[in-house]
Amino acid sequence: MKNVLHYKGYSAKPEYSAEDQVFYGKILGIDDLVDFYTENAKELEQEFHAAVDDYLAFCQEVGKQPQKEFSGTFNVRISPELHRKAFRKAQEDGIALNKVVENALTEYLSPAWHENRTVILPEEMAKMYSAEEQTVDTAPDDASHLALWKRNWTVVNGRTEMKKRC
Structure with missing residues (x-):
């Protein structure tokens, strides 16, 4: 709904x-x-x-313009640790931090964001799951407004696949 x-x-x-x-x-x-x-x-x-x-x-x-104009500039409030990590990663990749945020928003707003996706975990993380197949439920870090968005992941042979989003 x-x-x-x-x-x-x-x-x-x-x-x-x-x-x-x-x-x-x-x-x-x-x-x-x-x-x-x-x-x-x-x-x-x-x-x-x-x-x-x-x-x-x-x-x-x-004679008024009906829709609010957007300047393309806004403040983003995140933890200092996330800010530091994002800044360093952007520097390593040779792109501006603004471009990182723009790319993240573009991905978030794309129709594919809400479709099933496959996520490949590094081998060391995949080892955490010893069974051939198991399901792990996780909630986003910002559970304050996304608490109902749970992700259903299935680990198969070291690959983590999202089955559905509830």
Whole structure:
């Protein structure tokens, strides 16, 4: 199940308020606050579309650029140890740290990121698994917002394969 709505290049992640008994959301990625709500879940997408259309009409009426502009510059907060390792690895590879981050984001946003992949472990790590085949569940380091994303790995003859992502 995907909980993000898309329309005309805009998106929203609707939520439910038990207190108010309404579904609501706001258009993401814009400077202005444009929200929508409905008591009927089946009308949620229709309300989102109406909010986008109203926002675009308003922007045209007042001569405003409708979508937030992005400069391509942003701060990334990571641990000092990860920063040091990434910087040194980038130097060794002869590329800028900015390019490392750009490459990582490009990979993360690609459709292949969510497909099954095969990961080859170094021999010393593969030795940790003595059985012919076993399954290992791991959670990402940043479990605060990705706790539900568990990875199901299978080790076969020293090769680690991701079977599925839950």
